[in-house]
Amino acid sequence: MLAEDTNDEDVSLFDAEEDAGKRSKKSSIKHPVASFFHLFFRVNAILVYLLCEIFSKSFIACMVTIILLLSCDFWTVKNISGRLMVGLRWWNQVDDDGRSHWVFESRKGSGKQQASDSESRIFWLGLIVCPVLWVIFAFSTLFSLKIKWMPVVIMGLVLQGANLYGYIRCKVGGKTSLKNMATNYFGRQFLKQALSKEEES
Numbered sequence: 001m002l003a004e005d006t007n008d009e010d011v012s013l014f015d016a017e018e019d020a021g022k023r024s025k026k027s028s029i030k031h032p033v034a035s036f037f038h039l040f041f042r043v044n045a046i047l048v049y050l051l052c053e054i055f056s057k058s059f060i061a062c063m064v065t066i067i068l069l070l071s072c073d074f075w076t077v078k079n080i081s082g083r084l085m086v087g088l089r090w091w092n093q094v095d096d097d098g099r100s101h102w103v104f105e106s107r108k109g110s111g112k113q114q115a116s117d118s119e120s121r122i123f124w125l126g127l128i129v130c131p132v133l134w135v136i137f138a139f140s141t142l143f144s145l146k147i148k149w150m151p152v153v154i155m156g157l158v159l160q161g162a163n164l165y166g167y168i169r170c171k172v173g174g175k176t177s178l179k180n181m182a183t184n185y186f187g188r189q190f191l192k193q194a195l196s197k198e199e200e201s
Contacts, residue, residue: 029118031084038081038123041073042130045156049137049149063152074159077127078166083107085119088170104170127167131160 029035045066052062083089087107094100134157141149 028116029122030116031081031119034081034084035119035122037076038085039126041069041076042126042160045069045073046130046133049152049156059148066152067155070156070159074163077163081123082163082167082170085123086115086167088167090166090170102169104166104173106170106173127160127164131157131164134160 048062048066048069052066056062078090088105090102090104092100093103134153138150138153138157141147141153
């Protein structure tokens with residue numbers, strides 16, 4: 001008979017900092033295919049955007065390729081890699097009255113379902129870095145006056161930004177306001193600094 005681990009801890013946004021002393025490190029990747037495709041579509045969309053004018057003179061072919069890669073990335077991250085790699089998922093549900101409700105869920109890790117540190121780092125780094133790159137591309141497109149690329153860049157920013165927002169809401173809790181979280185965090189930091197200054201004097 002197999003023994004079950006009864007940990008009731010949540011997956012953490014940045015495992016290395018928050019959970020260093022709480023649990024033993026699990027560095028193996030349990031879902032290599034999900035980890036691969038989590039990065040594959042988004043990295044290829046960025047590479048095609050950067051190298052498209054070098055290899056192809058057809059703007060339409062480049063645009064369609066990038067949008068297909070971004071769409072595949074959105075679907076893969078939202079429906080597969082988020083659930084498998086970190087135990088988070090989000091979706092929109094329409095009730096019988098026609099009202100839209102957003103649902104954000106976080107799985108409590110226990111036993112085999114717990115996310116590994118490696119997968120968590122891969123997931124969050126890919127999820128955060130790529131939208132930042134699309135913001136940089138938006139400004140560079142605007143300042144270089146390559147306006148024809150702006151819809152592609154906006155599409156990349158919207159699709160990857162939506163996944164980032166959805167998973168952050170899953171991580172912090174669907175009912176918690178991100179603004180309130182930031183305010184509380186900075187308030188605690190300010191209080192810690194004030195108390196440490198008082199102890200020094």
